[in-house]
Amino acid sequence: MLSRVADSIYWLNRYVERAENIARFVDVNLNLLLDASVVMTQQWAPLVMTTGDLDLFKQRYGEPTAENVTHFLTFDQQYSNSILSCLRAARENARSIREIISSEMWEQVNTFYLMVKEASQTQPIAQLPSFFAEVKMASHLFAGVTDATMSHNEGWHFGRLGRLIERADKTARILDVKYYILLPAVNYVGTALDELQWIALLKSTSGYEMYRKRQRRISPTDIAKFLILDREFPRSIQFCLVQAEQSLHQISGTSPGTWENTAERTLGKLRAELDYIMIEEIIQKGLHEFLDHLQTELNHVGEQVSKTFFALEVIK
Amino acid sequence: MGLGICIIVVYFVLYQSHGFDVKFDEYDPGDFYDELFFSKGQPRSEAALLIERINSLSMEELQQRQQAAQNALFKLGVTFNVYSDNQGTERIFPFDIIPRILSIQEWQRLEQGLKQRIHALNLFLNDIYGDQKILKDGVIPTELINSASGFSKPCIGVKPPQGIWCHITGTDLVRDRDGQWYVLEDNMRCPSGVSYVLENRRVMKTTFPQVFGRMNILPVDDYASQLLETLLNLAPTGLPEPTVVVLTPGIYNSAYFEHSFLAQQMGVELVEGRDLVVSDGYLQMQTTKGLKRVDVIYRRIDDDFLDPLAFRPDSMLGIPGLMEVYRSGRLAIANAPGTGVADDKVIYAYVPQMIRYYLGEDQLLPNVPTYLCWEPEQQQHVLQNLDKLVVKAAGESGGYGMLVGPHATPAEREEFAGRIQANPRNYIAQPTLCLSRVPTLFDDCFEGCHVDLRPYILYGKDIYVNPGGLTRVALRRGSLVVNSSQGGGSKDTWIVAEGENEC
Numbered sequence: 001m002l003s004r005v006a007d008s009i010y011w012l013n014r015y016v017e018r019a020e021n022i023a024r025f026v027d028v029n030l031n032l033l034l035d036a037s038v039v040m041t042q043q044w045a046p047l048v049m050t051t052g053d054l055d056l057f058k059q060r061y062g063e064p065t066a067e068n069v070t071h072f073l074t075f076d077q078q079y080s081n082s083i084l085s086c087l088r089a090a091r092e093n094a095r096s097i098r099e100i101i102s103s104e105m106w107e108q109v110n111t112f113y114l115m116v117k118e119a120s121q122t123q124p125i126a127q128l129p130s131f132f133a134e135v136k137m138a139s140h141l142f143a144g145v146t147d148a149t150m151s152h153n154e155g156w157h158f159g160r161l162g163r164l165i166e167r168a169d170k171t172a173r174i175l176d177v178k179y180y181i182l183l184p185a186v187n188y189v190g191t192a193l194d195e196l197q198w199i200a201l202l203k204s205t206s207g208y209e210m211y212r213k214r215q216r217r218i219s220p221t222d223i224a225k226f227l228i229l230d231r232e233f234p235r236s237i238q239f240c241l242v243q244a245e246q247s248l249h250q251i252s253g254t255s256p257g258t259w260e261n262t263a264e265r266t267l268g269k270l271r272a273e274l275d276y277i278m279i280e281e282i283i284q285k286g287l288h289e290f291l292d293h294l295q296t297e298l299n300h301v302g303e304q305v306s307k308t309f310f311a312l313e314v315i316k
Numbered sequence: 317m318g319l320g321i322c323i324i325v326v327y328f329v330l331y332q333s334h335g336f337d338v339k340f341d342e343y344d345p346g347d348f349y350d351e352l353f354f355s356k357g358q359p360r361s362e363a364a365l366l367i368e369r370i371n372s373l374s375m376e377e378l379q380q381r382q383q384a385a386q387n388a389l390f391k392l393g394v395t396f397n398v399y400s401d402n403q404g405t406e407r408i409f410p411f412d413i414i415p416r417i418l419s420i421q422e423w424q425r426l427e428q429g430l431k432q433r434i435h436a437l438n439l440f441l442n443d444i445y446g447d448q449k450i451l452k453d454g455v456i457p458t459e460l461i462n463s464a465s466g467f468s469k470p471c472i473g474v475k476p477p478q479g480i481w482c483h484i485t486g487t488d489l490v491r492d493r494d495g496q497w498y499v500l501e502d503n504m505r506c507p508s509g510v511s512y513v514l515e516n517r518r519v520m521k522t523t524f525p526q527v528f529g530r531m532n533i534l535p536v537d538d539y540a541s542q543l544l545e546t547l548l549n550l551a552p553t554g555l556p557e558p559t560v561v562v563l564t565p566g567i568y569n570s571a572y573f574e575h576s577f578l579a580q581q582m583g584v585e586l587v588e589g590r591d592l593v594v595s596d597g598y599l600q601m602q603t604t605k606g607l608k609r610v611d612v613i614y615r616r617i618d619d620d621f622l623d624p625l626a627f628r629p630d631s632m633l634g635i636p637g638l639m640e641v642y643r644s645g646r647l648a649i650a651n652a653p654g655t656g657v658a659d660d661k662v663i664y665a666y667v668p669q670m671i672r673y674y675l676g677e678d679q680l681l682p683n684v685p686t687y688l689c690w691e692p693e694q695q696q697h698v699l700q701n702l703d704k705l706v707v708k709a710a711g712e713s714g715g716y717g718m719l720v721g722p723h724a725t726p727a728e729r730e731e732f733a734g735r736i737q738a739n740p741r742n743y744i745a746q747p748t749l750c751l752s753r754v755p756t757l758f759d760d761c762f763e764g765c766h767v768d769l770r771p772y773i774l775y776g777k778d779i780y781v782n783p784g785g786l787t788r789v790a791l792r793r794g795s796l797v798v799n800s801s802q803g804g805g806s807k808d809t810w811i812v813a814e815g816e817n818e819c
């Protein structure tokens with residue numbers, strides 16, 4: 001497979017996944033706003049922090065409010081990680097590999113983009129919840145259509161790799177921000193409002209129901225454990241890493257547990273770390289520090305994937 | 317070479333004003349050759365079933381189908397790019413649901429004429445870059461070849477596989493007021509538009525399923541298979557699985573959709589210049605598993621940009637060393653570099669002579685009568701009749717460098733006369749034609765709109781002509797230009813065989 005094509009299919013999936021996650025963050029916060037009697041302006045800054053672009057936001061918009069944060073993350077054309085920009089980038093990538101992906105995938109990503117673009121021109125903020133639901137569903141459709149119509153070949157594995165690395169990163173970020181902002185001390189016993197916020201956190205990962213089946217009680221430590229280490233929940237970091245590693249080995253043909261390139265080594269090392277670590281150790285070390293380390297390593301994995309497979313150094 | 321076009325000139329256009337919900341009963345072809353009607357209320361026999369069907373639908377239903385067809389094309393992403401526009405870089409090529417229809421007998425005559433022409437043009441290219449017999453025999457003056465902008469010195473002495481130079485052609489045909497067909501341009505370089513033929517047909521089948529059920533319309537879908545066979549036919553012999561690729565300038569090219577579509581339909585890689593490298597004497601592409609050899613390129617990049625070492629040194633799109641691999645026979649290129657010489661409008665005027673010289677036959681499908689300004693007598697005639705003629709620069713295409721005499725101001729004509737006298741080799745002139753029309757759906761009525769036809773011809777083991785081709789239509793009311801950037805659109809083209817289907 002052409003390096004450039006592998007690169008595009010990887011980013012196509014990352015961008016779709018990113019758009020979906022942004023929709024999740026914003027939607028949950030908007031919902032929370034409807035429930036809470038308290039003024040919750042402080043709830044919007046963490047949302048921007050999740051993206052790592054708080055400074056940029058403050059320069060452009062000043063103090064975060066429901067309206068401006070929502071606009072920034074959803075429809076801001078100048079902001080490269082807004083839902084609209086993600087979809088535009090996803091579609092550009094898809095357009096450059098239309099002959100590789102299935103027609104159904106292209107149609108889905110094209111329809112998805114047109115839907116978001118139209119909403120950006122017509123949708124009042126008040127009607128956004130239904131819009132976010134559509135974004136999530138469109139992303140799921142894209143993933144489903146991909147699984148059901150594209151051969152599970154090298155390109156498909158690059159796509160899955162991109163999607164799972166992005167998802168692991170986003171789960172880490174959202175957990176980090178909430179935990180860091182909401183809960184300076186781990187054994188802090190929250191109020192009813194805090195519990196609502198933890199539920200919101202779970203919901204933004206679509207994990208609320210699955211968590212209840214697993215742990216029942218809402219507890220910060222258990223939530224962290226669920227989102228980092230659960231082996232069955234498809235948005236937990238560990239789950240993403242295990243599957244991403246499988247794809248990487250499918251691509252290279254190297255047996256699991258061994259490595260031939262730095263992408264495999266970096267990802268394998270990180271996955272192994274999560275295999276054997278316990279949540280108590282993580283809390284003891286400091287959850288924020290641990291999540292920070294995870295994000296750095298995930299970036300590192302991304303860089304190594306790019307270097308190993310996509311870098312177009314001219315070989316003479 | 318894009319979808320640009322050329323002489324579309326009439327002296328006057330008639331409009332009928334139409335009331336609401338008027339269907340074909342009121343449609344009057346007027347003083348034009350109409351592709352669907354002999355005269356008012358008298359459809360041509362091959363169009364009768366369609367007209368009947370359309371007359372049975374209400375205007376609202378027709379408009380809904382028109383809208384559905386446009387939406388389907390947009391969703392499929394059947395778009396072209398507009399260079400100057402960075403936000404909405406893609407536009408849909410407007411599509412009209414009333415097809416152009418040709419009887420199979422008429423089509424077979426066109427097909428024969430096209431095959432003859434492509435055959436002769438290929439013999440000409442092979443000769444001109446080889447022994448140059450046609451020049452030595454004085455059929456075409458040598459200086460015309462040497463001064464043709466498309467004559468490519470790096471291609472002299474090259475021997476492409478099977479002696480075929482032009483594998484993919486999209487010849488522009490027009491029909492005059494009296495129904496006579498003419499070849500307007502040969503487009504021997506990188507003609508585009510075939511993807512619209514295939515996608516338009518796909519959409520039309522859902523627009524008029526019953527009509528397709530009842531009429532015997534020749535299918536167009538085998539184009540991709542035929543193209544792949546044509547390309548595989550070029551591969552160096554002895555390779556069990558030759559690698560074919562489509563080379564595109566990238567997603568910002570106006571025809572990118574088509575490049576991608578064709579690669580997908582053939583199941584081959586779509587590559588850009590940056591994916592390719594010359595290594596170990598072969599052209600190779602950079603893959604996730606290292607370098608892989610490429611044997612056949614279907615390139616959609618002009619000659620000038622193919623290889624900065626052989627052609628334009630500033631090309632960012634090309635691959636240094638590509639021509640060397642090509643000359644050594646380790647790579648086949650479709651179309652072969654150098655075919656542009658036959659697109660020179662002065663050389664075009666000599667196609668009838670080529671057909672006689674190489675094939676010993678008379679031309680089946682005539683050229684538009686062409687005056688060559690480098691011949692003093694003809695130049696005299698052109699200068700005296702500038703108000704009646706269309707003057708074109710020999711090396712340009714797509715409507716550039718053109719004077720439309722009847723529409724030009726006296727000052728413009730005078731300026732062109734000066735240009736002709738300063739550089740007679742570079743100009744030709746043709747009479748203005750009145751292009752045939754096809755009824756086209758507007759908000760509340762049908763109006764006749766001018767059309768041309770671009771059939772697609774493949775030259776592999778044999779010469780294959782895809783049945784139909786792209787019908788381009790001047791959609792803007794009163795416009796005579798079918799160019800996609802100037803309000804032009806397209807229609808499906810039906811070649812209809814005798815007899816009704818049984819269902």
